[in-house]
Amino acid sequence: MRAARVLLRPVGLAGIGLLVLVVLVAAFGPILWDGRATVVDTDHLLAGPSADHWIGTDNLGRDLFFRVLVATRLSIVLALAATAISIVLGVVLGAAPMLAGRRVGRVITWAVNVLVAFPGLLLVLFFAVIFGVGARGAALAVGLAGAPGFARLCHTLVAGVSERDYVAAARIAGVGRFRVLFRHVLPNVAEPLIVNATMAAGSVLLSFAGLSFLGLGVQAPSYDWGRLMQDGLNGIYIHPLAALAPGLAVILAGLAFNLTGEALAGAFGIGDVATVRTALGQATATELTAPVPGxxxxxxxxxxxxxxxxxxxxxxxxxxxxxxxxxxxxxxxxxxxxxxxxxxxxxxxxxxxxxxxxxxxxxxxxxxxxxxxxxxxxxxxxxxxxxxxxxxxxxxxxxHRIGPQLAEVSRAHQGLRRRAALARAVDRLRAVRIREPERRARQxxxxxxxxxxxxxxxxxxxxxxxxxxxxxxxxxxxxxxxxxxxxxxxxxxxxxxxxxxxxxxxxxxxxxxxxxxxxxxxxxxxxxxxxxxxxxxxxxxxxxxxxxxxxxxxxxxxxxxxxxxxxxxxxxxxxxxxxxxxxxxxxxxxxxxxxxxxxxxxxxxxxxxxxxxxxxxxxxxxxx
Amino acid sequence: MSVLSFRDVRVRYGSHTVLKDVSLEIGDGEVVGLxxxxxxxxxTMARAAVGLAPVTGGEILLDGRPIPRRGPVRPVQMVFQDPYSSLDPRMTVGESVAEAMPGRPGKQARRAEITRLLTLVHLDPSRADDLPGRLSGGQRQRVALARALAARPEVIIADEITSSLDVSVQGAVLNLVRDMQRELGLSMLFISHNLAVVRYVAGRVAVMYGGEIVEQGPAAQVLGAPRHEYTRHLLAAVPGTIPTVKEPT
The missing domain is CATH 3.40.50.300 (P-loop containing nucleotide triphosphate hydrolases)
Structure with a gap:
């Protein structure tokens, strides 16, 4: 009930609406418009917008509007694939310390922490070089680069749930570690993970566009939005739309993921949902009465x-x-x-x-x-x-230290200076029988x-x-x-x-x-x-x-x-x-x-x- | 039922020794208050007994044998303090109870056993399909107790099980503990910081201070005529009346 209500708020509606649109275009775009996106029109090379070609054509005279639509599938599929790699690796690494026992777990946590500290882009470029230039390499690179972040998040969440007594109770009852993980831990960390994954998909989309734009991602004749942007960049001063349109597509799809994630966060009760509370109703009339004397x-x-x-x-x-x-x-x-x-x-x-x-x-x-x-x-x-x-x-x-916190009262309400207020704080700590009040006030x-x-x-x-x-x-x-x-x-x-x-x-x-x-x-x-x-x-x-x-x-x-x-x-x-x-x-x-x-x-x-x-x-x- | 013995048990975290060679025996069908x-x-005593704390010295034995830490039979079970953290919020009451059952009972047997256990802890068996979110603190604590019993334990460790309950509910849980001890002959280590509560359920009392047991003996003796300085100190701090303990019969 509540989840439905939250999802139907403007943010949720916009996010889900956009996401449905993006998914539909990704699913049916290539089927419907592949022909129009690949047909070469030698009469209109690098043409500007016209009635035939709404945002112009590329250097082979192909219609850019339809190319942007058709590129949706590859862009989205690659983004989702990379996100999936991040999540799966992240969950495995994040849950491993719980399964592997103290010593091995510590090593894994340590390694993840080091990887998190690396700039993401550096990791992407590093992996891109290892896996080679191309869509598959880029997907692996972006996916692997995102994994440490997920592992860290997952580890924190798993550690939080592992400390709950019901996990201890299950262990005492003889439930194996794997079953504890799948039965108690993962279901209780799933919500924040899903929300984060949805939002991460948006930024992965952007990373991908960036990689393709740099020429490290999708290679011709395949094309995604980043690739289209790169192609359009050469003529940006003549036909700005050729580069801007795929950029706009990236923004829309990214928004779709992020807004949906935001709405999911609200629906799962992570965000602020106070607005669904009821009003207090009318105030009741009060009659002024006299206080009890003394x-x-x-x-x-x-x-x-x-x-x-x-x-x-x-x-x-x-x-x-x-x-x-x-x-x-x-x-x-x-x-x-x-x-x-x-x-x-x-x-x-x-x-x-x-x-x-x-x-x-x-x-x-x-x-x-x-x-x-x-x-x-x-x-x-x-x-x-x-x-x-x-x-x-x-x-x-x-x-804050104890002494200054006490002194704050006197400074705010009695107008004492800092030193005098602190002296009073020490005196009051002595009055409540705290030994060595001078030293304690500094703790x-x-x-x-x-x-x-x-x-x-x-x-x-x-x-x-x-x-x-x-x-x-x-x-x-x-x-x-x-x-x-x-x-x-x-x-x-x-x-x-x-x-x-x-x-x-x-x-x-x-x-x-x-x-x-x-x-x-x-x-x-x-x-x-x-x-x-x-x-x-x-x-x-x-x-x-x-x-x-x-x-x-x-x-x-x-x-x-x-x-x-x-x-x-x-x-x-x-x-x-x-x-x-x-x-x-x-x-x-x-x-x-x-x-x-x-x-x-x-x-x-x-x-x-x-x-x-x-x-x-x-x-x-x-x-x- | 059986005897649980702590023999010179030492638990150390880093350089900090939490248990210093503690020895305690929980006799057959006996409730020992700690x-x-x-x-x-x-x-830490409780957690060591169920394998949640690393024992670095001494041993914990059940009827003279090490407590099995693997396999389906887990004869020492524990009930935790916080009833809001001790049940998985996504599992129904019935699932939580069934999880602790040894072996893999069939659907019918499982259902019957859940009904039996919930009835035993004075809960309506129809609550088996409820999620813990719909239960009060006292009801959750009963479910936790039912889950511990589902494992067919020989000893139950109760760690401050009434501390986070309202006073009106605490009484009901204490009555339940006494009933079950009488009916099932359970051996139990009952941990509490509330002396009046311990006095009510325990036949024998052990007093811990600084990782050691400083005094132990029959409840009436320890709480009525304490010998150790710390026990006297503890009793003097109890709010309300001047402590006197009548002989339990």
Missing amino acids: AVLSVDDLRVTLPGVHQPVHAVRGVTFAIKDGEAVGVVGESGSGKSMTALAVADLIEQPARVEANHLVFAGEDLTVPGDPESRRKHLGTSLAIVFQDPMTSFNPA YPFQFSGGMRQRAMIGMGLMGTPRLIIADEPTTSLDVTVQSQVLALLAEVRRDTGAALLLISHDVSVVTDVCDRVLVMYAGRIVEELPAADLRTLARHPYTKALVAAVPDMETDLDRPLAVIPGVPIDPPHVPIGCAFAARCPLADDHCRAVDPPLLADAAGNRVACHKAAPHSVTSKVTA | VGESGSGKS
Whole structure:
């Protein structure tokens, strides 16, 4: 479906249309017009364009227009033959290292790399001399010269797929190398290879024209476009069309290959296909509301909509919460629950084409939903908001040293000079307990371990004076020991700076350890809010209870199976009408499936969105 | 079922020794949990056992004999961490499972075996014709488990098989692992960095640190009364409650 749509875009239509035309002419040209292309008209030697001969005749009085048409077949066949040689050799050489084992493979890779470094034209001329002048020699020469490039591409692709676990699994299962290659590897690298081959055919066509033009390719009496160009060149000042027409043919055929390749790339999902996404639909009306007093962050009815393939995806569907100064709030939920999207929206990091709406989204006195001066907005967020992401490898620029990356914050937002900013960066690295901060500041991100990168990331947040730290799964990729160090550091930073914390995590135990309050999210909504200390004991929403029960801890009863939540999480594009959890809920009835329960607060300020949640007779919030 | 023994196994990449003469025994029908931080050599143990890592010293034996690395019978199978990388996106669930079957079963037998295995891992057998793209992470991990079982293994190596799953799905996969171990009597090396998960499935636990096993013993003992400094350190870092381990029955 999608492939067809992409191919039917203008580029695809033009490319395929041209290609069909070229192929038809190549197939039928010689049959239809060979006679007219070879008939010698001695009355019109080297004639210019006329009604009889549209672009003139050559030195034997043969009609050049038909000669260009008839030359299509030889030009295309030779180009395709050479491309085929390149591909076959390239795939064999590219796949060989995988089959041949470590040592031989390394030699092959090394040889290919050396050959790739040679200029292509030099290789062509070299081979042309070896194989002799003529069409066959030229085809071999161009084909061989193109092989190293393909081998390199193929090798890279094969190496990428070979590292996938399914290849390892097949090996472990006893599947032979050749079968692994043909069954798992080649099918998974075929798409980019085909796309590249199509585009390569275009440039091979050009190389061929060049060789024939230089007299190294097709020899008389055969003729291709390059040969015709050479013949026409002598008279270029008198009959320019004689040389230009075959040139034009080369361009058209080359375009046909390249545009088709481009379209194929799009169809296989390599290129940019964002234009097939759907529009977001109408924005819903928002009413301005006042922020919760005393809150560093106050969010009312936050909605995040992303463009989807078939319909817009409502990733966050009306989330309301507030974080008081210095408070730690956790957000738990499964993937697709909208917890990360909520965090990104709060940090003003969601960009077009996604849409963020809210009645208000006030952070430290400034409503982020109201368009403001982007410069002062950046400064505001840059100095008072700190963010720690899950993957510390991607949150730093790998090409820059750590110190200057931290210093950048102070230079951009606080107007510090380079030296002063760098000094502050070193100081902040020391503050997050990185040993030898002067030396570490001069290192690159890859020289830091995962835990140290997270520390440095927290340090970057401390370049300003953060009032809120957003941490999105900050310890998920870390070991338990490193995790506890990073969490301790976060606690220490909060104690020193008084910053509030919004901690997103799938790990219930981490959240209960660190946070004061917990928001439980499901399918883009908050389904329950309660004190973190009560999460295991006083949760009222069936989803919260199930989530807590499903996670084994060091106390879990080993004799009983773990509680499981039946069914699968909601697919964000397909949220049902009623309660989103109804399909997996043991308590759900028809009312639940028809009416989405509102999120209601009790006297203690705990909130739950469930028709079946019984109110607590005794509220647990006396201490809070 | 059988006994898998690592005897003074050493794995070296260049000048870097990843496994330093490690010895570990996975008894008949036993689940041994392997814990430790990343880089401690846990995954290298797994990869060495299935022949994906070069063993430069010592030996890995199955019932006292070298593990066959050629031919159709592969008694040691592995399930990988990332369910999105462990299934070929172009092969149906059924094809992936069938690929691991020893010998060349006929069409009918193949079909029956796929149905049996998918049912065993609590997957609807009608999913056999689906491509992995239509499955969730938990479902993919079940397929990966079914594929490992298709080879009729004597030992299964599970390398962080629940780490990339959502918590609600993790529970289901852990239950499945316990069920299968009980029903099929599988011997298993269960690798995880999550101590609570290891505690739940493993009878014995080994703790790795810096390419060595620093402590091993019954789960209740290692996790309840750790003797090695590093194990204590590891347990203290577990978020949540103060660790206590009840006696498994």
